[in-house]
Amino acid sequence: MQINAELLESIRSHGAREYPNECCGMLLGHADGAAKQVSEVVPLRNLRHDPARAQELLPLDDPGRESEKNRFLIDPQEQLRVEKDARARGLDVLGYYHSHPDHPALPSNYDREHAWPWYSYVILSVEQGEARELTSWVLSEDRARFDPEPVKL
Amino acid sequence: MPVKVVIPTPLRQYTGKRDSVEVEAKTVGEALAGLTSRYSDLRKHLYNEEGKLRSFVNVYVNDEDIRFLQKDQTPLAETDVISIVPSIAGGSMIRCICS
Numbered sequence: 001m002q003i004n005a006e007l008l009e010s011i012r013s014h015g016a017r018e019y020p021n022e023c024c025g026m027l028l029g030h031a032d033g034a035a036k037q038v039s040e041v042v043p044l045r046n047l048r049h050d051p052a053r054a055q056e057l058l059p060l061d062d063p064g065r066e067s068e069k070n071r072f073l074i075d076p077q078e079q080l081r082v083e084k085d086a087r088a089r090g091l092d093v094l095g096y097y098h099s100h101p102d103h104p105a106l107p108s109n110y111d112r113e114h115a116w117p118w119y120s121y122v123i124l125s126v127e128q129g130e131a132r133e134l135t136s137w138v139l140s141e142d143r144a145r146f147d148p149e150p151v152k153l
Numbered sequence: 154m155p156v157k158v159v160i161p162t163p164l165r166q167y168t169g170k171r172d173s174v175e176v177e178a179k180t181v182g183e184a185l186a187g188l189t190s191r192y193s194d195l196r197k198h199l200y201n202e203e204g205k206l207r208s209f210v211n212v213y214v215n216d217e218d219i220r221f222l223q224k225d226q227t228p229l230a231e232t233d234v235i236s237i238v239p240s241i242a243g244g245s246m247i248r249c250i251c252s
Contacts, residue, residue, distance in 0.1 A: 022244060098243050111244065114241070117164075
């Protein structure tokens with residue numbers, strides 16, 4: 001995945017701004033097979049901020065321990081709107097990013113269970129409000145694991 | 154009656170790279186059945202083992218979520234566009250609350 005420094009910085013500052021909650025957003029750009037060139041980063045709202053609505057769309061197993069601090073959900077309506085707009089401008093959705101507040105930039109089991117093939121999943125670790133490591137992952141074809149994807153400037 | 158189904162990027166590898174497919178259908182259920190019978194590899198990504206739509210697959214008719222319409226039974230008109238919108242969710246490991 002190729003992305004410029006300015007766009008990377010916008011992901012990092014979004015993560016820091018939303019701390020201690022999880023941030024999330026969309027990566028738009030051009031794809032040629034598995035090769036992706038990110039040209040826009042679109043910050044989106046974490047729908048877990050509105051627990052009742054989020055629960056209706058994608059129920060959590062344990063709402064007592066799962067919240068916007070360790071879960072994110074993108075509003076499908078917002079997603080559809082951004083995707084349509086991107087398509088009209090000749091751009092594709094290449095993947096998504098989210099932050100792990102006070103957790104390493106490694107995909108969780110929950111991330112894997114909800115992942116789709118092909119998309120890039122960028123994870124940013126935010127420690128005590130400060131953006132740290134940023135990684136990118138692609139789900140394996142059998143859904144069994146995430147493979148690391150190099151992030152090139 | 155042909156209706157258009159928009160295929161999201163990650164699923165286009167199962168539809169011969171097509172970004173939309175036209176199917177003959179009167180309801181959303183018929184449209185998805187038509188789509189998955191034509192492209193059988195799509196089935197496992199859209200349906201679970203019991204043949205129900207997976208919880209993280211959203212289906213829209215124009216801009217309306219079929220959950221809030223008549224689900225599978227939602228009737229279709231000729232100009233309707235069906236969109237398959239994958240739910241995007243995730244999160245970190247749950248912190249161990251044992252001490």
